[in-house]
Amino acid sequence: MNTQDKYLISIVGPTAIGKTALSIKLAKHFNTEIVSADSRQFFRNMQIGTAAPTPEELASAKHHFIHHKSVQENYSVGDFEKEALKCLDTLFEKKNIVIMVGGSGLYVDAVTKGLDYFPNVAPNIRETLNIQLKNKGLPYLQNQLKELDPVSYNTIAIDNPHRVIRALEICLGTEKPYSTFLNKGKTKRQFKTISIGLMANREMIYNRINQRVDIMMKEGLLDEAKNLLAYKSFNALNTVGYKELFKYLEGEWELDFAISEIKKNTRRFAKRQLTWFKKNENTLWFDFNTPTAHIINTLLEKTKP
Incomplete structure (x- = not known):
């Protein structure tokens, strides 16, 4: 495989900023497929709470690593790194550009840079x-x-x-x-990565998060949490949106308070996402309202032979 003209376009940014919609538009334009690097969208039966792509979105572009694991399975970032690289090798045999999208910074970095290696401890x-x-x-x-x-x-x-x-x-x-x-002795990847980030001011990000949580509740997040309550001890369910509703379902919290905690914890999560993603000085940041055509033109310039 000639790796000189193979590009992974990695879309990052805080939750609820519009990464999924952009990834599909780019996949359609470049006639390619999407690798998800969202560590909670890997798991089945967590559709609403993880804002996973809808069936319509999944049908509009081929996705990988969406709902392919049971919540009872242990699936580490190391497992994902191996499987994602194998998937990319296959995709790059027929595509020069592949899209990766996800808000899980460690999982994004595992693919683009490689994992850090630590000494064994007792x-x-x-x-x-x-x-x-x-x-x-x-x-x-x-x-x-x-x-x-x-x-x-x-x-x-x-x-x-x-x-x-x-x-x-x-x-x-x-x-x-x-x-x-961290960041020592990384393995060089056999493809080039272009990282693009979607951004908005803090008030806009927080407003979008609050609106998304309200929409999730209307779409049935509480019922989804009820169906997963028996699995709450598994790591997959230690996730904002579920752990708060589990406290309501077990009588510990009032529902209104649980919802307000989901919003608060999601806002905190978004803040940490931005801290992580801004460490990469090579990321090209765009306002979330930037026309897709402008982003595509920027990518075409970057991927010119």
């Missing part, structure tokens, strides 16, 4: 951290991480216990910050 460290999580709660672990590695505290998905524990076990097991192991 398994009892993770066991201890899991016990602390159970007995003292996530805020206790978050504060530990803030002290040991403020960089990671400000960049990882701090509301995800799995990510917090992973960062902490490296800090404790190596006596070095987790963040110091």
